[in-house]
Amino acid sequence: MPRDRDPLVVGRVIGDVLDPFTRSISLRVTYATRDVNNGVELKPSQVVNQPRVDIGGDDLRTFYTLVMVDPDAPSPSDPNLREYLHWLVTDIPATTGASFGQEVVCYESPRPTVGIHRFVFVLFRQLGRQTVYAPGWRQNFNTRDFAELYNLGLPVAAVYFNCQRESGSGGRRT
Amino acid sequence: MEEVWKEINLASLHDNSSSREGLNPDNPHFILQDFLARPFSKDPPANRVSANGDTTFLVSPPPPPPATLLSLNSGPGFDFLDNSCPLRSKPRLQMQNNPISDLPNMNCPFEALASPSGLACFDKKRFQDPDNNSGDRRHKRMIKNRESAARSRARKQAYTNELELEVAHLMEENARLKRQQEQQLRVAAATPLSGKRTLQRTSTAPF
Numbered sequence: 001m002p003r004d005r006d007p008l009v010v011g012r013v014i015g016d017v018l019d020p021f022t023r024s025i026s027l028r029v030t031y032a033t034r035d036v037n038n039g040v041e042l043k044p045s046q047v048v049n050q051p052r053v054d055i056g057g058d059d060l061r062t063f064y065t066l067v068m069v070d071p072d073a074p075s076p077s078d079p080n081l082r083e084y085l086h087w088l089v090t091d092i093p094a095t096t097g098a099s100f101g102q103e104v105v106c107y108e109s110p111r112p113t114v115g116i117h118r119f120v121f122v123l124f125r126q127l128g129r130q131t132v133y134a135p136g137w138r139q140n141f142n143t144r145d146f147a148e149l150y151n152l153g154l155p156v157a158a159v160y161f162n163c164q165r166e167s168g169s170g171g172r173r174t
Numbered sequence: 175m176e177e178v179w180k181e182i183n184l185a186s187l188h189d190n191s192s193s194r195e196g197l198n199p200d201n202p203h204f205i206l207q208d209f210l211a212r213p214f215s216k217d218p219p220a221n222r223v224s225a226n227g228d229t230t231f232l233v234s235p236p237p238p239p240p241a242t243l244l245s246l247n248s249g250p251g252f253d254f255l256d257n258s259c260p261l262r263s264k265p266r267l268q269m270q271n272n273p274i275s276d277l278p279n280m281n282c283p284f285e286a287l288a289s290p291s292g293l294a295c296f297d298k299k300r301f302q303d304p305d306n307n308s309g310d311r312r313h314k315r316m317i318k319n320r321e322s323a324a325r326s327r328a329r330k331q332a333y334t335n336e337l338e339l340e341v342a343h344l345m346e347e348n349a350r351l352k353r354q355q356e357q358q359l360r361v362a363a364a365t366p367l368s369g370k371r372t373l374q375r376t377s378t379a380p381f
Contacts, residue, residue: 007339011332037340039333076325077318116329162329171329 007038013120013160016071017083017143025064025094026056027123027157036121041162041171047119050087050098050107055123055157057094063126064092065152066101067143068119075114085141086110086119090132104134110163116170120160124152 008014014021029036031051036042055064066089073084086108092101110119124147132150135141147153164170 005335007332007336010328010335012328038336039329040336077321116325171326 008158008160011039011118011160013071013118013158017069017120018122018155018158019144021154021156021158023157025123025125025156026054027121027159028052028054029121029159030054036159036161038159039162041116041164044109044111044163044166047161047163048109053089053092053098053121055092055094055097060093060095062094063090063129064094064101064156065090065124065126065132065150066092066098067122067124067146068107069122069141069143070110070112070117070119072112072115072117073139076117077115081139083120083141083143085135085138088132088134090126091129102132104132105138108138112163112165112168114165116162116164116168118160119163120158122155123157125156127151 004010006014008018009020029051030053031042031047031049034040034042034046036051053066055066057064066087067085068087069083069085071083072079073081085105087103088105089098089101089103092098110117122143130150135146147155162171
């Protein structure tokens with residue numbers, strides 16, 4: 001698919017959060033029975049608990065870092081807390097899942113109050129096992145800077161979903 | 175843009191005695207209070223040029239410091255902020271008081287823009303020019319709405335693209351699995367059937 005049709009580009013995830021990259025590792029995020037595909041809408045009640053995350057790759061000795069951020073905090077029209085860090089897991093061995101990694105920042109349930117937020121999962125390959133320090137606070141996290149700080153390079157996979165408050169009426173009218 | 179700016183400067187110089195350095199907008203120390211201290215009635219033409227419809231002259235960065243001073247009437251000032259950070263649209267009052275955080279490279283004029291004076295100028299401007307204020311509010315609202323609409327379109331398009339990708343992927347997988355299955359059936363059909371009637375050797379005796 002040409003770059004400008006890529007859902008990550010059209011949805012401005014590449015741009016607001018990430019630089020253009022090439023997917024090389026499979027990333028599967030599942031909330032209960034719902035697989036997260038780019039741009040699906042989930043309700044806060046559906047994402048209360050951390051999802052199941054399965055990653056690809058082939059060598060168990062390769063480790064990955066998973067970041068989950070909200071670039072539209074507190075509101076997409078005024079995202080002055082961009083990005084809000086919801087989850088940070090490191091040292092995930094290839095072919096396994098997030099539950100096999102080190103949870104540096106525990107999962108916080110998305111609770112958007114204003115507008116429709118994007119919630120982005122990003123997967124990075126680590127150079128080796130490494131100590132990652134949790135940031136002092138969740139807001140104003142910067143995924144690009146984080147990747148640079150820990151020498152993670154460009155992402156190897158990413159996926160995002162949309163979420164608005166439980167009683168929200170924005171978006172698709174079905 | 176520079177011409178507009180010169181126009182304004184000349185006009186205001188005509189109004190004021192330019193001998194006093196303090197009232198010269200070109201003076202980088204021309205602070206907000208000085209601006210407000212200027213004769214009230216003499217304000218109209220010069221500032222209207224900048225405040226009113228011409229919202230574009232502040233677009234090209236970096237703006238000269240007096241330009242942001244004149245942006246007290248939130249029209250052009252807002253647009254400057256808006257253009258530098260398209261996803262943001264701050265409420266008016268906040269905008270008056272926060273330029274320091276948004277524009278850290280601005281020099282001293284805005285250090286004088288403490289909260290009270292910001293509010294004062296807000297009120298003064300309102301008293302001066304109610305029509306323009308509601309016009310600005312409408313304008314601001316329109317921009318916000320435009321951005322929201324753009325986000326909405328992007329959201330819709332991104333999801334559609336993703337679905338198309340998924341469909342293509344699933345169709346491919348389906349075709350592959352069908353082929354695989356067909357292959358396996360053929361292999362199964364080719365080998366001789368091992369049914370119930372086939373004799374089998376088993377060992378029942380211990381020796």
